[in-house]
Amino acid sequence: MASGDAITRHVVTFGRVLREAGLEIGPGRVADALRALAAVDLTRQEDVYYALRQTFVSRQDELDLFDRAFGAWFLRAPVLAPVRAQPAAQLARAGETAVDRLRPRDAEEEPGGEPLELGASPYELLRDKDFAELTGDELRRVRELMERIARQRPHRSSRRRSADRRGDRLDLRRLIRHSLRTGGDPVDRPLRARKEVPRKLVLLCDVSGSMDNYARALILFLHAVVGSGRGVEAFAFGTRLSRLTPDLATRDPEAALAKCTEAVVDWGSGTRIGASLREFNDVYGRRALSRGAVVVIVSDGWERDDPDLVGREMAKLARAAYAVVWVNPLKGNPDYQPLAGGMRAALPFVDRFVAGHNLRSLEELATVLAGIERRHAA
Amino acid sequence: MRFASIDELEHALQAADYLPDRGLSTALFLALTLEKPLLLEGEAGVGKTEAAKAIARATDSRLIRLQCYEGLDVAHAVYEWNYPRQLLHIRAAQEGTVSEDELFGPEFLIRRPLLEAIESDEPVVLLIDEIDRADEEFEAFLLEVLSDFQITVPELGTIRAHRRPTVILTSNRTRELHDALKRRALFHWIGHPSIDREIEIVRLRVPGIPERLAAEAAAFVRELRGLELAKPPGVAETIDWAMALNALGHKEIDAEVVQQTLGSVLKYREDIELVRDETLSRLVEDASAASVR
Numbered sequence: 020m021a022s023g024d025a026i027t028r029h030v031v032t033f034g035r036v037l038r039e040a041g042l043e044i045g046p047g048r049v050a051d052a053l054r055a056l057a058a059v060d061l062t063r064q065e066d067v068y069y070a071l072r073q074t075f076v077s078r079q080d081e082l083d084l085f086d087r088a089f090g091a092w093f094l095r096a097p098v099l100a101p102v103r104a105q106p107a108a109q110l111a112r113a114g115e116t117a118v119d120r121l122r123p124r125d126a127e128e129e130p131g132g133e134p135l136e137l138g139a140s141p142y143e144l145l146r147d148k149d150f151a152e153l154t155g156d157e158l159r160r161v162r163e164l165m166e167r168i169a170r171q172r173p174h175r176s177s178r179r180r181s182a183d184r185r186g187d188r189l190d191l192r193r194l195i196r197h198s199l200r201t202g203g204d205p206v207d208r209p210l211r212a213r214k215e216v217p218r219k220l221v222l223l224c225d226v227s228g229s230m231d232n233y234a235r236a237l238i239l240f241l242h243a244v245v246g247s248g249r250g251v252e253a254f255a256f257g258t259r260l261s262r263l264t265p266d267l268a269t270r271d272p273e274a275a276l277a278k279c280t281e282a283v284v285d286w287g288s289g290t291r292i293g294a295s296l297r298e299f300n301d302v303y304g305r306r307a308l309s310r311g312a313v314v315v316i317v318s319d320g321w322e323r324d325d326p327d328l329v330g331r332e333m334a335k336l337a338r339a340a341y342a343v344v345w346v347n348p349l350k351g352n353p354d355y356q357p358l359a360g361g362m363r364a365a366l367p368f369v370d371r372f373v374a375g376h377n378l379r380s381l382e383e384l385a386t387v388l389a390g391i392e393r394r395h396a397a
Numbered sequence: 398m399r400f401a402s403i404d405e406l407e408h409a410l411q412a413a414d415y416l417p418d419r420g421l422s423t424a425l426f427l428a429l430t431l432e433k434p435l436l437l438e439g440e441a442g443v444g445k446t447e448a449a450k451a452i453a454r455a456t457d458s459r460l461i462r463l464q465c466y467e468g469l470d471v472a473h474a475v476y477e478w479n480y481p482r483q484l485l486h487i488r489a490a491q492e493g494t495v496s497e498d499e500l501f502g503p504e505f506l507i508r509r510p511l512l513e514a515i516e517s518d519e520p521v522v523l524l525i526d527e528i529d530r531a532d533e534e535f536e537a538f539l540l541e542v543l544s545d546f547q548i549t550v551p552e553l554g555t556i557r558a559h560r561r562p563t564v565i566l567t568s569n570r571t572r573e574l575h576d577a578l579k580r581r582a583l584f585h586w587i588g589h590p591s592i593d594r595e596i597e598i599v600r601l602r603v604p605g606i607p608e609r610l611a612a613e614a615a616a617f618v619r620e621l622r623g624l625e626l627a628k629p630p631g632v633a634e635t636i637d638w639a640m641a642l643n644a645l646g647h648k649e650i651d652a653e654v655v656q657q658t659l660g661s662v663l664k665y666r667e668d669i670e671l672v673r674d675e676t677l678s679r680l681v682e683d684a685s686a687a688s689v690r
Binding site: 043045047048051054055058059060065066069070072073074076077078079082191192194195196198199202203205216249297300301305306307308310311331335 | 431530571580584627667
């Protein structure tokens with residue numbers, strides 16, 4: 020049996036291995052692990068495994084990593100290389116991607132004869148310009164404007180109340196205090212009101228080929244919304260779904276788009292909206308992430324597979340969500356009709372159907388979000 | 398109550414009609430021994446809440462449960478003043494003879510789960526159920542309570558725990574919890590049980606059930622979990638269903654029986670629709686094959 024010192028060294032080093040693998044391991048956890056090992060029978064491998072796992076791991080998605088590290092460290096098993104998504108090769112083959120277009124375009128690409136209407140300010144022009152036609156420079160200005168728009172969030176009233184002269188409930192604690200002075204007669208009536216808190220917001224953005232022109236601008240919008248506060252979750256989808264929130268919160272939006280596009284888009288294979296929605300419903304909806312949330316889907320509605328699946332999954336989503344908003348950049352065209360199969364199947368479950376092809380339409384979206392009410396039947 | 402070893406705790410849990418797997422008993426053992434809160438996560442229906450009830454029975458403790466929800470506040474989680482009594486008291490007393498101190502004294506205090514758990518003199522298992530549904534502000538407050546095991550009521554001062562309650566938190570992961578809360582707690586992920594354990598659980602919880610029926614029911618539910626369902630059935634559903642089958646006097650399952658009783662296993666219309674006709678017959682066949690082995 021290893022002596023106490025040897026165990027301590029072992030556990031400290033193992034903690035370091037886990038930290039390097041990306042787990043959050045501080046001195047507190049190492050101390051807990053040592054106390055846990057002191058309490059269990061060290062000759063039972065299963066007990067040692069659980070004692071270490073329960074003190075070092077705090078999330079389900081870290082279990083896999085822990086198991087590999089434990090196997091390598093304590094069982095001397097060969098380490099399996101972590102599964103990695105296919106790298107740059109695919110991107111290169113696909114030629115220009117949404118990421119490339121995020122980068123500022125060369126000056127010569129700047130259209131020389133920008134249509135100048137008399138009386139319209141540059142801002143007004145920018146507001147109405149289709150995202151697909153923005154230059155890199157304009158995109159940067161658009162980004163600032165988006166941050167302003169993104170600050171508007173849908174609200175719900177919290178169950179919590181605070182003192183408010185125009186409240187709708189008596190503040191009993193204060194009422195009692197005040198009544199003391201008047202022999203138990205409630206002469207004045209302090210009130211409390213519900214506070215307004217931001218409603219959960221879930222964004223699902225189509226980044227597949229057909230949305231390429233808009234993805235670069237809309238990802239900036241997602242970035243601005245995620246930065247607007249808590250309770251926002253963002254996802255990207257193409258042929259698969261990927262959670263964007265952690266990347267958008269820390270990285271710059273271009274890097275986040277690059278990473279997620281690589282993860283969810285198989286070039287030239289179209290969009291699987293239904294399958295992506297199903298993944299969302301199964302993995303995140305089951306954890307009630309969509310319950311009571313305003314869900315915003317950004318997509319042109321071109322479904323590669325069965326439109327019926329889109330309908331079925333939209334029905335599930337709409338049932339859990341407080342409201343569903345569909346943003347379709349194509350709707351900016353006055354002649355647009357929602358004929359694409361996926362779009363047609365989805366529409367019955369959509370509360371608000373808006374464009375999203377330029378800044379003005381995003382302003383409208385923000386207004387819709389701020390005042391949205393549940394419309395569809397639960 | 399402490400246990401000398403994990404084995405000893407397992408015996409106590411079994412005596413309390415609960416069959417944990419080794420991972421869960423280790424987690425509960427460490428929570429008791431290290432006196433740390435235990436955070437349990439897992440798919441719905443794997444028995445997170447049940448584990449807290451079982452450890453309360455096994456340790457002869459009182460179970461105090463705080464069910465969390467959006468907007469849960471101090472008045473419902475910790476304490477509230479009994480306003481009607483306060484008002485009546487002022488009315489009944491001579492004018493000017495009631496002091497504020499008297500009015501905001503312990504006899505006018507309504508104790509909610511957290512305060513009750515802190516104040517209790519007997520051993521307590523405090524179950525904080527579905528913590529992820531509470532607001533983040535409440536979670537921060539809870540973190541304070543769990544670090545010091547004390548609660549401050551402005552009018553009364555600070556109330557300290559005489560003995561630390563055993564704290565079990567459950568979460569369905571609708572959102573990430575604060576890192577600080579996770580650092581403070583032990584973490585255990587409960588998966589679905591193995592088929593053998595599930596059969597054992599069914600036989601323990603449904604006394605008198607024919608062995609074959611228990612095995613077939615467990616195997617069938619296991620087949621269901623392999624499908625893409627909106628809500629895969631948990632152990633609780635297996636038990637409910639086995640109870641129903643047993644009460645109806647069945648000795649084994651067939652397609653017709655399953656069709657009639659499917660509602661106690663599957664809770665969504667589209668799940669029930671998915672498991673019909675050929676799918677159902679195939680599953681029944683697979684299940685009886687798997688349960689004979």
